[in-house]
Amino acid sequence: MKKDIILAGVGGQGILSIAAIIGTAAMGADLFLKQAEVHGMSQRGGDVQSNLRLSDKPVASDLIPKGQADMIIAVEPMEGLRYVSMLSETGWLITNSTPFVNIKNYPSVEQILEEIRTLPKHIIIDADNIAKDLGNKRAANMVILGAALPFLEMDISLFHDAVKTIFGRKGDDVVKQNVDALKAGYDHAVAFTKKT
Amino acid sequence: MNKLPLLGDEAIAQGAIDAGISGIFAYPGTPSTEITEYVIRSKEAREGKIVASWTSNEKTAMEAAMGISYVGKRGMTCMKHVGLNVAADAFINSAITGANGGLVVVAADDPSMHSSQNEQDSRFFGNFALIPMLEPSNQQEAYDMVHYGYELSEKFEIPVLMRITTRLAHSRAGVSRREMRKQNELKLPKTLNQFILLPSNARRRYKMLLGTQEAFVKESENSAFNTYIDASDRKLGIIACGIAYNYLLENYQDQKPVNPVLKIGQYPLPRKLIEKLYNECDELLVLEDGYPLVEESLRGYMNLGKTIHGRLNGKIPREGELNPNIVAAALGIDNYTGRESSSLVVGRPPSLCKGCPHIYSYNALNEALSKWAKGRVFSDIGCYTLGALDPFEAINTCVDMGASITMAKGAADVGLVPAVAVIGDSTFTHSGMTGLLDAVISNSPVTVMILDNETTAMTGGQESNAHGRIEDICLGIGVDKDHIHVLNPIQKYHDVNMEIIKKELEYQGVSVIIPRRECLQTLATRIRQEKKKVKPAIQ
Numbered sequence: 001m002k003k004d005i006i007l008a009g010v011g012g013q014g015i016l017s018i019a020a021i022i023g024t025a026a027m028g029a030d031l032f033l034k035q036a037e038v039h040g041m042s043q044r045g046g047d048v049q050s051n052l053r054l055s056d057k058p059v060a061s062d063l064i065p066k067g068q069a070d071m072i073i074a075v076e077p078m079e080g081l082r083y084v085s086m087l088s089e090t091g092w093l094i095t096n097s098t099p100f101v102n103i104k105n106y107p108s109v110e111q112i113l114e115e116i117r118t119l120p121k122h123i124i125i126d127a128d129n130i131a132k133d134l135g136n137k138r139a140a141n142m143v144i145l146g147a148a149l150p151f152l153e154m155d156i157s158l159f160h161d162a163v164k165t166i167f168g169r170k171g172d173d174v175v176k177q178n179v180d181a182l183k184a185g186y187d188h189a190v191a192f193t194k195k196t
Numbered sequence: 197m198n199k200l201p202l203l204g205d206e207a208i209a210q211g212a213i214d215a216g217i218s219g220i221f222a223y224p225g226t227p228s229t230e231i232t233e234y235v236i237r238s239k240e241a242r243e244g245k246i247v248a249s250w251t252s253n254e255k256t257a258m259e260a261a262m263g264i265s266y267v268g269k270r271g272m273t274c275m276k277h278v279g280l281n282v283a284a285d286a287f288i289n290s291a292i293t294g295a296n297g298g299l300v301v302v303a304a305d306d307p308s309m310h311s312s313q314n315e316q317d318s319r320f321f322g323n324f325a326l327i328p329m330l331e332p333s334n335q336q337e338a339y340d341m342v343h344y345g346y347e348l349s350e351k352f353e354i355p356v357l358m359r360i361t362t363r364l365a366h367s368r369a370g371v372s373r374r375e376m377r378k379q380n381e382l383k384l385p386k387t388l389n390q391f392i393l394l395p396s397n398a399r400r401r402y403k404m405l406l407g408t409q410e411a412f413v414k415e416s417e418n419s420a421f422n423t424y425i426d427a428s429d430r431k432l433g434i435i436a437c438g439i440a441y442n443y444l445l446e447n448y449q450d451q452k453p454v455n456p457v458l459k460i461g462q463y464p465l466p467r468k469l470i471e472k473l474y475n476e477c478d479e480l481l482v483l484e485d486g487y488p489l490v491e492e493s494l495r496g497y498m499n500l501g502k503t504i505h506g507r508l509n510g511k512i513p514r515e516g517e518l519n520p521n522i523v524a525a526a527l528g529i530d531n532y533t534g535r536e537s538s539s540l541v542v543g544r545p546p547s548l549c550k551g552c553p554h555i556y557s558y559n560a561l562n563e564a565l566s567k568w569a570k571g572r573v574f575s576d577i578g579c580y581t582l583g584a585l586d587p588f589e590a591i592n593t594c595v596d597m598g599a600s601i602t603m604a605k606g607a608a609d610v611g612l613v614p615a616v617a618v619i620g621d622s623t624f625t626h627s628g629m630t631g632l633l634d635a636v637i638s639n640s641p642v643t644v645m646i647l648d649n650e651t652t653a654m655t656g657g658q659e660s661n662a663h664g665r666i667e668d669i670c671l672g673i674g675v676d677k678d679h680i681h682v683l684n685p686i687q688k689y690h691d692v693n694m695e696i697i698k699k700e701l702e703y704q705g706v707s708v709i710i711p712r713r714e715c716l717q718t719l720a721t722r723i724r725q726e727k728k729k730v731k732p733a734i735q
Contacts, residue, residue, distance in 0.1 A: 066519075
């Protein structure tokens with residue numbers, strides 16, 4: 001088993017939380033893990049990404065080679081498209097449809113989604129609204145992670161345990177909200193694949 | 197097994213705790229910050245009474261770490277690559293004094309300049325100082341090398357430099373710990389003049405340092421961190437330093453490289469192993485992150501030997517960090533390298549947070565300066581450097597810590613009046629104070645704005661040594677109290693603030709204007725922590 005994942009978003013959108021949960025789940029499954037993060041200046045509203053590599057064998061490079069990523073998990077659609085050259089021929093792009101517009105020249109969202117739809121394997125879901133309906137709009141990142149779970153080839157319970165480990169000290173309510181967000185994301189992704 | 201998922205930085209910190217350090221001093225700087233932060237937060241470090249604190253700058257940190265070594269205990273200091281420039285005086289001389297207790301200096305380089313103003317290679321500093329150097333290829337090695345670094349440092353009574361790069365510093369992987377070593381007892385140097393670098397003594401110490409060089413090479417030749425991996429195709433021999441080794445292996449997946457490989461993790465270079473590779477292979481390829489240090493030394497000025505491929509002959513790009521694709525191209529491996537990038541995607545540069553106090557400082561400054569042509573604002577290093585970008589375009593320089601005040605002084609002294617310096621609170625106590633003294637002594641017509649957000653914001657909100665002290669420091673340095681103003685940088689006071697700046701721009705001497713409001717990020721963190729503290733008291 002080997003999964004090379006690019007996490008993409010804007011500073012503050014919670015991609016490091018996604019990374020922490022996948023990382024914890026991977027450690028729970030005794031997988032080898034490398035995860036390169038971006039810290040420092042670019043965290044201030046700029047584009048951020050993380051290279052996350054899981055394998056049942058030792059992982060060499062901290063960076064995923066171009067054209068080899070199995071998956072891009074994007075909390076923001078343009079940020080997902082930014083790394084499309086990293087994706088393997090059969091890789092998945094799983095993205096939120098809600099844009100984060102903090103620049104003047106943000107392109108047309110419809111055009112961005114149109115281009116994403118040309119990829120052979122993609123999932124587009126409205127994570128912001130799904131999270132809002134669940135009563136916690138800050139959990140959009142967990143909805144997107146949930147949408148990636150059908151394709152990660154790992155036991156879902158590992159992720160529920162990881163949410164408990166990471167959010168446990170914030171109380172049972174927060175854990176439940178995040179687990180619900182994972183489940184909702186999962187269901188939407190499955191529904192999306194049936195639709196397309 | 198029980199591995200901890202640690203960043204490279206955190207692996208170094210845990211390694212230092214487990215190797216029995218008594219203290220760590222540092223000034224925050226990406227990508228080195230998380231080392232000291234980890235020790236400050238560590239329960240084990242607290243229980244072991246390990247002193248862990250932020251200092252005013254990298255030089256004071258380096259010297260404080262030397263103080264730990266002087267008393268026979270193990271000390272660490274860590275900094276970003278350009279921080280080593282600041283600490284260089286102490287660092288180079290620490291090789292002459294030597295160490296008493298183990299002393300490991302960590303320099304975190306930033307090839308590709310993710311968060312820096314250059315991509316200088318700290319290995320040159322290690323060679324310059326003539327001391328042993330360690331360069332880990334992964335998180336586990338980083339952890340193990342700290343243990344070994346202290347052994348090496350105490351064996352040869354010499355400081356050891358550990359060089360990492362951003363990619364390792366900020367990448368996480370599982371790390372296994374070793375048993376914790378006890379801290380050293382307090383024990384002064386055997387000869388009490390060891391650290392006195394009077395010329396007569398310094399000459400003797402320098403001779404000793406030169407005399408130890410061969411032993412350092414031997415140590416490298418026998419080091420477990422320098423390994424020779426033989427293979428049958430000897431048309432090419434590969435030298436892979438530090439993290440470059442991973443990018444090499446990535447291209448062979450589960451197989452061994454087809455060419456002989458010399459993996460380098462310790463310097464000075466292991467001469468015997470290099471000779472073996474050179475003699476047995478037709479050509480060499482050098483893979484190293486940063487500058488072509490190894491490549492240059494193997495070629496020599498005349499470049500008369502075998503062909504050596506690397507950054508100097510264009511096999512590898514001259515600038516920027518390595519990655520698996522660059523190494524694949526150098527090896528002639530033809531992998532699928534992905535789709536075309538999308539033409540729709542535009543850049544998303546970092547920006548000041550919504551409501552950030554700097555926004556209102558720059559709005560007021562820009563308006564106050566509007567009657568003059570642009571180009572007279574000298575700035576510095578911090579979040580406020582983002583004032584260079586749209587929509588502010590408020591600053592014209594950013595060079596090194598503290599350069600705002602001194603460059604403004606020089607420019608003003610020869611005729612650019614008014615000249616403005618914009619510097620943050622933490623940067624001011626790092627390297628701004630001495631420049632302000634220069635300006636006061638020559639009564640230079642400069643307006644210094646110290647943007648006080650009461651923290652070291654850009655590196656994540658570490659305590660600022662300037663906190664609560666700025667007015668007193670300025671008065672002590674000799675700034676006239678009538679020309680020191682504290683402003684509240686919010687929209688409501690825009691006009692008031694703007695008028696004060698305008699008035700001081702006309703003053704033909706040193707003025708200091710201090711817009712003061714807490715950074716929103718630290719404010720949010722503080723409120724969260726205070727809520728947590730209050731909760732148990734209520735229950």
